[in-house]
Structures are given as C-alpha cells and as structure tokens.
C-alpha cells in the first residue's frame with residue numbers, strides 16, 4: 580500500500596514534471612495508485628499524493644471506467660460553472676463546495692502510451708480538474724473563500740494528530 584501524503588507536506592505544493600517514458604516503474608506506480616484509490620474509496624488520485632512528482636493521475640468515478648491520464652493538458656473549459664462538495668484524500672475530513680467549469684476537454688496519454696482526448700462533464704469533469712490542479716501544487720481549498728479556508732484548515736490541524 581502506498582502512503583498518501585497529507586496537507587502540511589511540502590511535496591503537495593510542488594509542480595509535477597512530465598513523464599518521460601511509460602516504463603515498468605510507471606506501470607507499477609499506476610497499479611499501486613489504483614490499489615490505494617480503491618482502498619481509500621476515492622474517485623481520483625494524483626501521483627504527487629503518493630510521493631511521485633510525475634504528471635499523472637487516475638480516476639475511477641462511479642459508472643465510468645478506470646482512467647489513466649499521463650501528461651494531461653486541459654484544452655477547453657465550459658463557461659457554465661457548477662458548485663459541488665469536494666474532498667481530497669490528502670485533506671481527510673475536510674469538505675467544501677467548489678465552483679468549477681461543468682465540462683472540460685482534456686488531452687492525455689493512457690497507460691498504454693496512446694494519446695486520447697476526452698470530453699468530460701459533471702462529476703468526471705470535476706475530478707479531472709481537481710486532479711489536474713494537484714499536478715500544479717493546487718488544492719481544492721485554494722479555490723474556496725479565504726475565510727472559509729482559514730476556518731477549515733484550523734479545524735483540520737486541531738482534529739488531525741500531528
């Protein structure tokens with residue numbers, strides 16, 4: 580089982596780097612990330628959350644197949660936005676409504692190294708954006724009202740054993 584790093588760990592704020600090659604090490608990482616995602620009952624996980632600074636994330640949203648996004652780029656976002664309560668395996672116990680574009684077009688490579696373009700909407704679009712943010716060191720709490728963020732972070736550190 581991979582250890583999931585949590586808020587306060589500097590690594591979460593780092594910019595991930597391009598995956599140069601889909602070799603065996605990367606495949607093992609992807610497999611282990613899916614194991615962790617299922618174990619923690621999450622719907623998305625970025626490599627940085629398990630301590631790897633590769634630009635890759637996985638999703639497994641209910642009703643959708645498991646997906647791997649290597650070196651993803653968000654090509655387009657819809658003007659329509661939607662608000663939805665988000666959480667993050669790296670900030671356990673914290674949830675907040677986040678406003679994001681309802682649809683995105685994302686381009687990436689899958690686990691076989693094949694390029695694809697995906698038009699995602701609703702929950703999948705949200706997870707893609709949330710995980711993509713992780714690759715740039717951005718957390719969902721960065722996208723909420725600063726006063727609310729301050730309160731949630733204070734609660735988090737009060738509740739979490741350091």
Ligand code: NI
Nearest residue numbers: 666667668669
């Ligand atoms: Ni997250």
